[in-house]
Amino acid sequence: MEEMEKSKSKAKPYPVRRVIGPLVLSLFAIAWYQFSKIYLTGADNIALSKANFLVYVPPDQLQGYLEATTWICYVVVYVGLMMFWVSLVKYVQSKEAGS
Amino acid sequence: MILQPVFSESWALIFGLFGLSGFILGWVAQRGNYCFVNAMTSIFTTRSFERFGALLILFGLTALGTGLLVAFGLIPPVDQYFNNYFAGWYILVGSFIFGFGAALAGGCNLSMLYRASSGYVQNWIELFGMMIGTYIFAVAIWPFQSYTMENGILSTSAGGYVEYLPYVLFHSVSNMAVYITTMIVALPLLFLGIYLQMRTRSKWGKSVSMKGPGLSAVGMKALPGLPGPSAPSIPSGLRLKQEAKDMLLLKKPYGTNLSTVILALDMIFVFIVGAGYTFNYLVITSSDGGRFFEYILMPLGINLFTNTPWFNSSLPIVDPSTLMVVMLCIGAFSASFLSGDFKIRIPKDRKRLAIGFVGGMLVGIGVRMALGCNVGLMWTNFGQLGYDGYIFLGGMLAGVYLAVKVQEKL
Numbered sequence: 001m002e003e004m005e006k007s008k009s010k011a012k013p014y015p016v017r018r019v020i021g022p023l024v025l026s027l028f029a030i031a032w033y034q035f036s037k038i039y040l041t042g043a044d045n046i047a048l049s050k051a052n053f054l055v056y057v058p059p060d061q062l063q064g065y066l067e068a069t070t071w072i073c074y075v076v077v078y079v080g081l082m083m084f085w086v087s088l089v090k091y092v093q094s095k096e097a098g099s
Numbered sequence: 100m101i102l103q104p105v106f107s108e109s110w111a112l113i114f115g116l117f118g119l120s121g122f123i124l125g126w127v128a129q130r131g132n133y134c135f136v137n138a139m140t141s142i143f144t145t146r147s148f149e150r151f152g153a154l155l156i157l158f159g160l161t162a163l164g165t166g167l168l169v170a171f172g173l174i175p176p177v178d179q180y181f182n183n184y185f186a187g188w189y190i191l192v193g194s195f196i197f198g199f200g201a202a203l204a205g206g207c208n209l210s211m212l213y214r215a216s217s218g219y220v221q222n223w224i225e226l227f228g229m230m231i232g233t234y235i236f237a238v239a240i241w242p243f244q245s246y247t248m249e250n251g252i253l254s255t256s257a258g259g260y261v262e263y264l265p266y267v268l269f270h271s272v273s274n275m276a277v278y279i280t281t282m283i284v285a286l287p288l289l290f291l292g293i294y295l296q297m298r299t300r301s302k303w304g305k306s307v308s309m310k311g312p313g314l315s316a317v318g319m320k321a322l323p324g325l326p327g328p329s330a331p332s333i334p335s336g337l338r339l340k341q342e343a344k345d346m347l348l349l350k351k352p353y354g355t356n357l358s359t360v361i362l363a364l365d366m367i368f369v370f371i372v373g374a375g376y377t378f379n380y381l382v383i384t385s386s387d388g389g390r391f392f393e394y395i396l397m398p399l400g401i402n403l404f405t406n407t408p409w410f411n412s413s414l415p416i417v418d419p420s421t422l423m424v425v426m427l428c429i430g431a432f433s434a435s436f437l438s439g440d441f442k443i444r445i446p447k448d449r450k451r452l453a454i455g456f457v458g459g460m461l462v463g464i465g466v467r468m469a470l471g472c473n474v475g476l477m478w479t480n481f482g483q484l485g486y487d488g489y490i491f492l493g494g495m496l497a498g499v500y501l502a503v504k505v506q507e508k509l
Contacts, residue, residue: 017443021436025429032425036417039397043416046402054412055404064110065417071111072118072422076429083436 131358166281198498200461232463
């Protein structure tokens, strides 16, 4: 029985993509936040300087967007890191069982 | 008219709740494999109305929910008609191009996003094609289209309450006018959707019983939307509990109708959250094609909104739909990752990638011509009690039909 289980885990190692995926998600959230803070705020200032009020976002709305993005970034990064940790443990376990 | 917000929320909360709605949209669409184009394609290929019926139920439930909220005075009617678009030739032509392109590329705007987040490379290519298509539309088509819109050439030029169905039918936006219109719009859609589903299921039942008892179990299992063969010894209550548990643990995908109900509730949630702030600017997913193309170019110092038609007049730099689309992708990724579906999938036939790109370009051109996609214009417009959704539905069905015929020849 034990041997059967061993051969099963040997046949199906824990996929690496499941370890990397959450890490990519967390990095994406940080990158999105940084992008919003730097480029979208900059673009809004350009729109104001060109007096293009069709694309310009008023400061209270932009501030609201940045605040919401910050909180979402926190949540996604923490959840992503938790998922990464769980996947990493499973990956190491499958490697140990395989060797 | 002085517009009063219904609830006093901060902009951060509104953006956050739109993000949450996007997350739910992505999660449920991924778990339910919800695709508007597949629903329409299956009519012409397998003669199945199961998923198309679900779409009609989705539109009906959305119209019923938003309509009753207005009819009972909980949300003012202005929230339903404030951002109503002008109807015109471009919705019909755009939806036709969109339907054709999306069926070629293999996914509507919603399924493109959740499949791309689940690792489908073809949908990444489709998304990129959509960005290029949006740019082509902006420089080549938009100047002409906006000219026809401004001058009322095969186009209405009023928008707002003038194109609000209660006003069209009763020349009134009173609660009673909204109530009657809601019933006129929602009930036929609901009944037709349920009828089409029942007809398809009875057809399946007949074809399965004709195969004989030995094959019926296999046939039943292969058909989507139907409950699989059940052992007579398991009580139905217990089986239902087990199914619910499997769905919660992501072992089983959501059924079509369960997804439909959750998605309709999601739209109604956005309608309530945005009341007095974003008005009937509800679930929007097509702005990604244009806006995200603009975003990609920003770090290179190129700001399309400074000198490019359409980009300089049609989209604010950010709005709640920005976070909605980002969170839709995160929701779909989370659902696919946690259920074990996530995998980078490159089609073996590389021709599919080229078709995906061309289809994506047509999707980009189509959605911008029609002023929205199957979600932002068609589904949302049913919630707005407008009539653009009907025009879009007709055009999209025709486009999908043509794409099915073309693919048969290829």
